[in-house]
């Protein structure tokens with residue numbers, strides 16, 4: 001039986017336009033948009049969105065649920081993490097399946113399919129972390145692209161864990177140039193960083209703030225420059241994840257000014273937090289240990305500018321939560337043992353709306369960087385990332401006037417602290433639909449584990 005839902009009276013905002021329109025949803029898809037109040041649709045349910053925004057569900061292209069790292073695993077499961085995402089107005093995540101060293105991509109991917117299957121509240125896709133670029137993993141990439149895993153993350157950081165050398169990176173990029181896969185790079189010079197880590201620890205510099213000092217901005221810039229040159233040689237497009245340093249962004253800008261298909265992502269933590277947080281006393285700085293690290297506040301203006309000028313296309317969270325108690329604490333007395341990562345999947349849409357309120361970006365740019373661009377970058381735009389006839393009915397009714405205070409006491413992520421504890425923001429998610437089903441209904445969770453389904457993505461829709 002077909003169900004029809006009508007959302008009336010709201011301001012529909014997409015990356016392309018803002019219109020006062022009624023939105024008709026039928027069988028999980030957007031059926032039609034019409035000028036407000038002009039149509040008699042005969043809906044099963046009518047939702048009054050007067051005074052509210054009607055926006056596409058957020059697409060968070062960088063999350064790590066149940067991610068094994070630093071001898072522990074990130075604290076959100078696919079169930080808890082996708083539920084929290086829904087609370088925050090995100091209706092699609094792309095998480096990272098991990099190839100364990102010495103094992104195949106297939107084994108790694110199947111393990112992640114199994115973790116996510118039947119547990120997610122919202123839709124999900126996978127990138128693949130390639131830990132071991134060799135003849136057989138390169139061959140496997142073709143098959144993965146065919147099943148919708150069309151992006152692969154490599155690291156110039158973390159020697160001995162995820163690290164690839166320049167030859168391996170070049171070969172993966174050549175493969176991407178041939179089969180359409182997008183190579184995503186974690187760009188920091190991990191070999192040099194590991195030297196600085198050992199030297200800092202030998203000097204007795206063990207506090208969390210030294211994590212930010214040894215992971216130098218210049219070493220992010222150097223690796224960013226290097227992977228851009230490798231992508232040019234391979235004639236492949238490139239996506240640099242979690243750009244945090246002004247100097248690294250300058251490398252992207254220089255490449256883009258040459259017309260190269262080089263793309264970049266930043267994250268809310270780099271836009272709203274800084275090394276001041278890493279320096280918080282009583283080991284509290286550990287809450288803010290992630291890589292790339294938080295930077296001095298002066299870097300933020302460049303990142304905001306990059307988002308306005310489209311030198312950065314995407315804001316995703318790199319959501320990788322570890323509890324302060326029992327997990328972050330593993331690094332007391334040695335910052336290098338603090339598991340890297342921060343929670344944020346629930347906060348992204350609100351923080352970026354606050355950026356609209358603060359005048360950093362426009363409303364349409366908010367939707368572009370949080371919904372449309374990540375969908376297009378990772379091959380699912382049209383289905384995800386917009387409100388248009390035929391698109392999945394992933395829709396958020398957003399109250400732009402509601403005030404909220406971010407806090408671990410009220411958030412839904414499975415982690416014992418908020419990176420934004422006490423932060424006041426204007427705007428709040430009210431209702432969320434995922435493929436036409438109410439997942440959040442007037443600030444109540446009405447979704448279920450297992451509603452979310454796997455999204456087989458196409459290749460990038462960005463021009464390259």
Ligand code: DUC
Pocket residue numbers: 064069186289290291292318320340341342
């Ligand atoms: N950075 C993080 O902060 N966490 C997980 C992996 C990464 O690259």
Ligand code: ZN
Pocket residue numbers: 102103104107
């Ligand atoms: Zn194996």
Ligand code: ZN
Pocket residue numbers: 186241242291292
């Ligand atoms: Zn990374």
Ligand code: ZN
Pocket residue numbers: 062064318320
């Ligand atoms: Zn990450």
